[in-house]
Structures are given as structure tokens and as C-alpha cells.
Amino acid sequence: MHISVIATDFDGTISQGDQLAPEAGRALRRWRESGRFAVLVSGRPFEFLHDLQKREQAFDLIVAENGAVLYNPQSDEMRLPFGEVPGAVLDMLTELGVPLWRGIAIAGTTTRYDDAVWVASRELGLPVHVEINRSEVMLLPPGVSKGAGLRNLFRSEGLSTRNLVAFGDAENDLSLLQAAEVKVAVATAVESLAKLADYVTPEKGPSGVAAFIERYLLAGEAFDFAVRGAHHFDLGAADEIKLNAHDLIDRNVLIAGGSGCSKSWLASHLADGLITGGYQLLALDPVGDLRSLRRHASCLCLGGEEIPPMSLIVQLLAETDLSLVLDLSQLPTPEEQMLYVIALLRRVMDVHRRLGKPHWLLMDEAQDLLGGPDNPVRLPLLQDPHSPGLCLVAWQPSRLNRALLNRIDGFLLTRHRLKREVECLRRLLADRSLDTSGLAERLGALGEGQALAWGLTASPAEALIPLRVRVGPRVFAQMYRLHQYLEDRVSPAQQFYFHNSAGQIAPAGNLGDLIDRMRTLDQDVINFHFKRRDFCRWIRDVLHDETLARWVDRLRTANLSGEALREALLEVFEQRHRVLERLI
Template identity: 35%
Template sequence: MKEESGKPSISPCFRLCRRLVGRPSLYRDPSIHVLAFGSLGLRLGLRDLCLLSGGPLKWSQRHPNAMHYFALACDFDQTLADMGVVAPSTLGALERLLASGRKLVLVTGRQLDDLRRIFPQISLFERVVAENGAVLFRPSTGETKLLAEPPPQVFVDALRQRGVSPFSTGSVIVDSRQPEDAKILAVIRELGLELQVIYNKGAVMVLPSGVNKGTGLLAALSEMCISHHNAVAIGDAENDHALLSACECGIAVSNAIQTLKERADVTTSASNGKGVEEIIERLLLDDLRGVRNRLVRQPILLGTAADGTKVSIDSCDASLVIAGPPSSGKSTTMIGLLERLAECDYQVCLIDPEGDYSHLEDIVTLGNSERPPNITEIFQILHNPKSSLIVNLLGLPLADRPLFFAALFPKLQELRAKMGRPHWIILDEAHHLLPRERGQAIGVIPQRLTGLVLITVHLEAVLEAALKSMTGIIAVGSSPEETIRQFSNGVGVPLPIYSRLPNRPGDVFVWLLDSPHGPLAVRARTGNRSPVI
């Protein structure tokens, strides 16, 4: 293909496909080339995709995880606002956060009409969770959605008869003040209702069982297609425990109650809106990387060493190789890791060139031996943060699978840049998808990519730059020392001195580069329904 005026030319195959499809927004979907021209179309079309993106692409020097947190959820009273007023400087900080591409969610115990009356800037927020998790409001459209049933009229009537004062009813919530909670609890008990009482610095809120700020926030994030792993919450009071627990990072302002500070990952040095400003500036500065080591998020357990030590990886900052000879248990080990990632609600995209994982339950598979996967369908599924995906490439000719991956992977990176997910990308047969001898044709892959697993039988054949982004290895099979030695050479990190690894049935061998010791024999939790591959 020749270049004219500094721009790459487009093949006749691509021009014909463009005329047949007639939709510019889909020109870069390689599945179109598959449907229109079969294997030949895939090869030509995917080559054109690389050219349209600026020519053969190399391992990127850009940091792939510039943003991990895409949403900030704020309590209102005594967090965002002081005595019901949000300071101009705090409003300015909110606007700067929005300009960074992040979203805002307001989570409050107030009733919506009251909130709109005192806070005219409510439109800054993508969603508003009102009535302590019971009402979801969309400022851009004015739509309101109830997340629970209104209070029974018999309950409201009984409160009036008992002389409870003050009290008011919202769409779902019943509001009062202490010490009226004693009367309220008595009415709930006498009527046999499944209602709960939640306290907030003297305020008393009655809601259906199970409704709180955390459940309301999760409903809002679901509508926004943002995972709770990519959200930060900040609050000050008793009813904010559930709010902070719903996010990967929970923050208390300095004026918060002591028990919330003890539960929070971070406590600000400033109070109220100034504390919110402090967190916004940290998000804009380094996406809270400076405080991530304080987070109480659950690590990903790989297994247990002989001395009882739990061997884990950080859920945000790890990338792994799983390597070993054929039929040594690589897929069994990977399925065990998949189960743990699923338990923690991480979104996974597994590229499966040979159909080894299509038998798994509770995870969507696209593609089979008769039908190649469709990239448009892949991203329709990944649009939902709760949906993980196996991309089965068995329907593609062997030579076309790396080309398909070369087109897919930049799009996965784009989704990560916009939404922070899929949290984990897993490449089976990595030596075929990322071959060392064809590194120039692979496409853009960041030099420092976390949340990546490479599964391979041929470490020496994997693209060198890909190996250098790994932070550890799980070696399986009968010769782990040789596998780990190859990994050490590939990543350019000398092996520390370590004792000879015992080779007990069921053990895998783990070396984490940031660990103070060398490789360890680990009894891993393996998958329940896996072939040995």
C-alpha cells in the first residue's frame, strides 16, 4: 500500500466495505469486514484499521491508568454544605472535577423538594439520591424514580394519633427528630411492620428495610454504567456508613463522627465543603494514588503458602503471567482466579483463542466454532459493569486471531479510559496474540498496564514489552524453576536467592516482583469445573 501526501492509502477491500455498509460510525468495526468478506476481508480490513489509526502501532508510552475513579458521591449536609449552604469555592471545585470527565452524585437524607429549594446548583450532579437512598432523581431530565415503596398509610395515621412531632413524609421516607424515635419504634412494633429507623445527628428517618444511602448510590451508579470500584464517596454522619461501604474508596470529612472516621479509608484535614475541595484536588492531582495504600479494599487472594501466609495481589496495581507446559493446569488456575474476581465484582474480559473457557457458567461467551465474535456486540455487553465476557476466537482462522485482537485491544483501552473497566483483561495463548516476532503489528498497548493476565505455554515467544509490564508470575507444572527463570529474563529483574521449590501436588509457584522474598510454593484455590490445560 502506498502513501500519498503523508497519508496511508485505503485498500479497495476497505472502500468496498465502506460503500456496502454506508455507516461511517461502523467503519472501524472489524466484525463488518468478517461478515462482508470472510477471512480475507478480516485480514485486509484489520490492516486498514491500523492504518486509519496512524500506521503500524507500537507499545505505548502513555500511562494507561490516568483515571481510576470516575465518580464522586457526596453527602450534602455538613459535608458538601455547611448549614445548608454550599460555598462558592466548593462549587468551583465541583465544576473542575466535571471538567476532568468525572461524574458527580449527590446522596442525601433530605427530601427532594427541600433540596431543590435550598440548592439551585443541583444540575451539577449526574444523579441525586434523596430520602436516604429511597428516591433517585435525574437532574438533566427531571425524572424521579422511587427505589422503595411509600410508607403504609396506617403507619402515618398511627404516628399522628401518638402525637409524634415533628414528623413529615416524603415519597418514601418518614422524617422526625429525637426523642420521638421511642414512639416511632413502638408503632412499628405494634403494627408488625418491616421498617427500619436510621439516625443522622439527631434526625430520625424511617425507611423500608434494606434501603440506605449505599443501596441508592449503587442504583445511581448502575444507571450511569459506573462500577462501584471506580467511585469515591464522602460523608460525615451515622447514615453515611452505608454510603462509604458502597464505594471502593470511602472518605470522612474532618467534622465527621468518630465511628465514621474509623471506618473511612481517608479522613480529610478540612471540614465540610473544604474537605470535599481537598479530595477533589487530590483526584485531579493523582487520582488518589497517594492514598490508595490506605484503602481497605479486598486484595485478590492467590493462595496460601506452606507456613500459612496468604499470598495476594493488589486489585488495582497488578498484572500477572500464568505460564507452564501443556496440560499443567494453567486454565484450572485461571478459573480459580476468575472466581475470586467475580466474588469481588470486577469486570473481566477474557480473550479465548481456542475455546477453552466457553463451558464456564455465569459468564457471557461471544463466538464459537461456527461464528466469530462481533466487536459491536462485545462492547454492548461490556457496557454493563456487572457483565464479564469471554471472547471465543475459535470461529476465526488461526492466522486472523492476532489481527482481530489488534483491532479489539485499543477499543478495550478506550473503554478503560472512559469508564475504568474492564478491570481485568485476560489473554489466553498470549504468545499467539502478542507474538514477539510481530510486535509492530499488535497495536497500542500501554507500557505500564495493570489488570492484565497473560496465559502462555511459551514465555520466550511473548512480546517482550508485554512481559515487562507484568508484576508477577504464577508458574505451574513440573519445572517451575525454569519457567520462573524465563520470566526473570523476560522482565529484566534478577531472581532473588530462594530455597528450592517443593513440588507438591496441587501447588503453584508465585513470584511477585514487589515481594521482599523470592518465589513461593502456594496452595492455590482452583476452579471447580475446569479441564487441565
């Protein structure tokens, strides 16, 4: 569960007279002992709340005086981001005989004197905000509310409201609950707050708060109520399947399929929905396929030409709500990518343990970043029981660590024909009690814009769900050249000549020729050129198609030979040909 911060009102919510109710205090201390945050948000004067915290030691942060005073007990730092109520207004009310209580930044009286308060604020024409809360009239600096103060405090502390559950009971708690991911009102709450809340506790005040914390937050019981403010989005599907960002952020998802079969597009679309919902993502992109996410004002794309220092990445994640896409394509070898990623993940996990973010990790080409029995990159992900949600994008899921695969909650599967990979997916789905009969045929028959999905929601279906998605336009580097080798042949000196002593095989001058020859080539000829990386070298140096060259080169890790190798090469050549044909 990504909820890691509790913010609660005091009076009527966790109070017993002027004291913290014992049951609420016990629950809050247990929550803090688990390494998570508790924030006290109250209209009471700062001095009262400061003394309460010194006695109880139940809170990490304090929002006092209805949001006007922000305080960090650990650093003993206090801020008044909205200023103070003008003294002239308070002096005039005193002269009129209005009994006032005064805080550091605000003041108040009873509703008996509300007319005098309105007259004084209007007559002097000074900036002051008047708010009614049950039997009190509060005078506040402009812009002050519990929600505004909490958001300001969260920005300075590096916290995210997407990790927040808030508790309240009165009118001035409306803005507090509006700021939260999960909104809880106690049984005695005013009607307007109860209507806003996702959940109203059966028990009154502190008993209700304590029961909610114990049951849902500490014991980890799944919510049996809807988080009504959650962001919903679809996958661009014709049947409009809706995803709930609040549910998805806690799930581990595997996106698997063959090369060029829209895996990275699907990953980008999931990321797009979560970023739009206000969540923070870190995407590790070994080949630069996720750069389209930079269209979001709240997403930065780093790397590419120069890999940024880890300290900058960690600072951005900790001190802002920005999502980051880290392009690792300029790290020259897979070994250097692996060393960089494991060091980065250790520091990212430390940020997540402290602040509850980033909320989701997206790893493209996961078989390269995480694959292999002795790959240490997986260790930071497996060692932390409270690691963020994870999305792995892989064409070769069989290379992923079994412990990681066992954590997968949801699947998005596109066209795949490699027998070993299909069998790996079949076992994973069977382990989750899904019917896998005919899976190889279903995966092999998937076309452009088609996928199979399962487990992307809190209540997964009993079978794989077919999806038809609207895949966005593709843009490739040097696209102005790529169409040439579909329609024209390169010069004879640049054509691909096959190793054949009889000299009976015509050379290939474009991708279409290569596909035609591949269907009838002797297996020994295919193996000869594949082992020497001749196909990859010709595609990269002559056809200038870096993407296809990468697809071919990574087939080496599949240990294919004979007809299986021919089929795999034909699959990637034909898939690339179909993609490029649509661009012409």
C-alpha cells in the same frame, strides 16, 4: 487506579451551610473533567438537591431523600424504586401537631417528636421505616437507605461499586460506606462511621474531602492505608500466600512457562479470586482453556461453537456486572482471531473509559493474540493511559511487544527451558532490579505445581518467591481415548514411520515410543518431519490429542533447529506424558 466514582454525603461532609463548600466543589469539578463520575447522596429533599445541582454543576447523578429518590440530571429522569411513605401516617402526625418536612418520597421531624412517630407507625400498621440521624427522625419507605438507593442507581447506570470511593459523616452514611470499595469518613464523623472507614481525614468536612480527592485520586498518590474490606485469596499454595484483590486489579501480570505447565490454571485461579471479589473480567481464550470459570454464577462463557456478535459482548459488559470468557477457538485462522480481537478491544476500551469496567483483561495464548512486531491488537491496550489491569498468559513472551512488557508489574513463572524465552524473562526481571543469577536452572527445575512469583502485591518482595500450588484436576476432550496411546500401540498401518533410507529406525506406536525415538533420532530426520508437520498431523489424526498437536505446532514460531528443536519437542512430549499418566 480503578477508582472512577465518588459518592459523597452533603451535610457535614461537603457543605458550607446550605451551599456546596468552594474547595469541595473545585475538587469535584476537576474529577468530573477527568472523565469520571461524582454522585451526591443525601437525606435532603429532592427539590433542594436539584436546585443545588443546577447552580453548581458538580454531580453526574443524585441519590436524594436518603436513597428513596434517584435522579439523572443529564436525562432528567427521576425514579422512586422503593415507593413513598404512606400518606395516612403523615396525616396522623400532622393531626398530632408534629411539625414535618416533606420530600417527594419521605418525611422527617426532629428527635423531640420521635415517640409520636413510633406510635403513629405502629398504630396504623402501615409499611414505614423509621431512622434516627443525628437530631432528626426520618420516615422512609421500607428498604430505603443510602446504600440501597446507590446500588439500585448503579445497576440502572451500568456502574460498579468496586469502582467507588464514598465519603460521609453521620449514622445514615453507614450503608453508603458499606457499599463502597474505599470508605472515607471526615474528621467530624460519628464514632460508628469512623470505625467502619478505611481512612479518616485529618481535616474537617469539605476540606478533608477536597484534600483526599486532590492527593489520592487526582494526583494518583498510592494509598498509604489499608482497604480493609478488600477480598483476599490465595493461589492454593502450601505456604498460604495471600493476594489482595483491590491491589491486584490495578496490576499488569505476566504468566509465562512451557506448554502444559499450569499457566492457564494459574490464570484461572487469579480470575477466580477477582470474580469472587465482585470484579468484572473479560477473558479472551483462543483455545478454550478457561472454560472452568463458568462455574461462577456471575461469569458467562461465550463462543466455542459460535462466536457471539460484538454488540452482545459490549452490552453485557456495559449493562451488567457479569464477567465474560470468550472462547475464540472456532475462528478458523490466527488472522481472523486478530481482526476480531482488535475490533472488540476498541469497543471494550470505550466501555472502560465511560464506566470503569471491565476491571481486568485476561488474554490466554498472548503470544498468538498479541505477538509479532506489526500486530495491531496491542494498540488499543497501549493508547489508553487508563486501560484496565491486564493479565497476559504466554509460553513465548519474547514475541510480545516490548512496550507491553514494560508495563508488567507482576510475574508468575512456571517451568521453562527454551533459551530465548528464559533470556527474555531474565531481562524483564533484571529491568526491575531483581537478582536473576541461576534463573535458567531455577525455571528448568520447577516441577508440577511449582512456580516463581514476584510483584503480585502492592509491596513486592526483593526476590522471586517460590510457590507450591495445588493444581486442580484436568479434564480433556476425548479423555477416554487418550490413555490408550500411553499403554497400547496403534495398528501397524497407523504407526509413525520415520524417513530413513536405511530403514533401521523402528516406527512409533504410541507417545512413549515417540519419546524414546526422539532421544536418538538424527537431527536431519527430526527437521524433515517437523518442517512437514508430520508429528503434529499424526498426533492429531491418529492419537486424537488436539492439545499436544497444538503444542507441537506452535513450536514452529520459535524458529528452532538441531539440538534445540529436539529438546523442545522432548519437553512437550514428556510434559504431556506426565500429565496423562496422572489421569490413569
